[in-house]
Amino acid sequence: MSISNNLLLRYRSAERANHWLVAITFILLALSGLAFFDPSWFWLTTFFGGGPWARIIHPWLGVVMVISFTALATRMWRHNLLTANDRRWLRQIGDVARNREERLPEVGRYNGGQKVLFWIMISCMFLLLASGLIIWYQYFALYFPVEVRRIAVVVHAVAAFVLIAGILVHIYAAIWVRGTMGAMIRGTVSRAWAKKHHRGWYRKITGESE
Ligand code: HEM
Structure with a gap:
């Protein structure tokens, strides 16, 4: 949708509020989670009122993140289905890194990299939720045998590592692509940005053929 001669609407305010709630809870979860991962990071619990409070708050933050991410993913999944052009784009990742956009196939609302990352986010969220409930001692852990809890701890750490690495790429790309x-x-992008990076989306929302 065009909101001025130069600006196009990319996200409504509810979508942005939803995204930033996910981002804030993610950062708090990463900080409190790293604090439990290795003693050298235990000092991070200071931000949460000390060790016991960090331990109490962490799973509840997880619940908020999973619920808010589910809302975000429900809004976004349709735009993240991979097309043949996206697969070509992914195969040409070398041209992407070298900024040779003229060689790349037309990109829709999201590029192949954003879409793959979206499904990685979904998988990690699911694994974090399932393993997190199994190791939530206050309510659920004692219903599971110790072997299952041990596996869950490893799954939780691996999924958290993959998600943190993925989000670092997500943030880097958000800054790198001006x-x-x-x-x-603000919710808006310039026409030039849309035309250069997401021409298929640009053509769809403006109705222009070029
Ligand atoms: C913490 C700092 C974060 C920053 C600076 C950031 C920045 C952004 C930006 C600029 C966009 C718009 C990209 C575009 O329209 O092309 C975006 C989209 C998005 N972000 Fe983030 N983000 C952050 C964290 C997160 C987290 C933690 C998650 C989820 C775990 C997340 C999930 C998404 C999703 C699902 C989209 C829509 C793209 C898609 O559906 O493929 N973001 N983010």
């Missing part, structure tokens, strides 16, 4: 942060802060 004009992208504005999409999630």
Whole structure:
């Protein structure tokens, strides 16, 4: 949708609020989770009122993140289905890194990399939720045999590592592609940004053929 001569609407305010709730809870979870992962990071519990409070708050933050991420993913999944062009884009990742956009196939609302990362996020969220409930001592852990809890601890750590690495890439890409942060802060992008990075989406929402 065009909101001025130069600006296009990419995210409505409810979508942005939803995204930033996910992002804030994710950062708090990563900090409190790393604090339990290795004693050298235990000092991070200071931000949460000390060790016991960090331990109490962490799973509840997880519940908020999973619920808010589910809402975000429900809004976004349709736009993240991989197309033949996306697969070509992924095979040409070398051209992406070298900024040779003229060689790449047309990109829709999201590029192949964003879409793959979206499904990685979904998988990690599911694994974090399932393993997190199994090791939530206050309510559920004692219903599971110790072997299952041990596996769950490993799954939880691996899924958290993959998600943290994925989100670092997500943040890097949001900064690297100039004009992208504005999409999630103000909700808008310039026509030039859309035409250059997401031409298929640009053509669809403006109705222009070029
Ligand atoms: C913490 C800092 C974060 C920053 C700076 C950030 C930035 C952004 C930006 C700029 C966009 C718009 C991209 C575009 O329209 O092309 C976006 C989209 C999105 N972000 Fe984030 N984000 C952050 C964290 C997260 C987290 C923690 C998650 C989920 C675990 C997340 C999930 C998403 C999703 C699902 C989209 C829509 C893209 C898609 O559906 O493929 N973001 N983010």
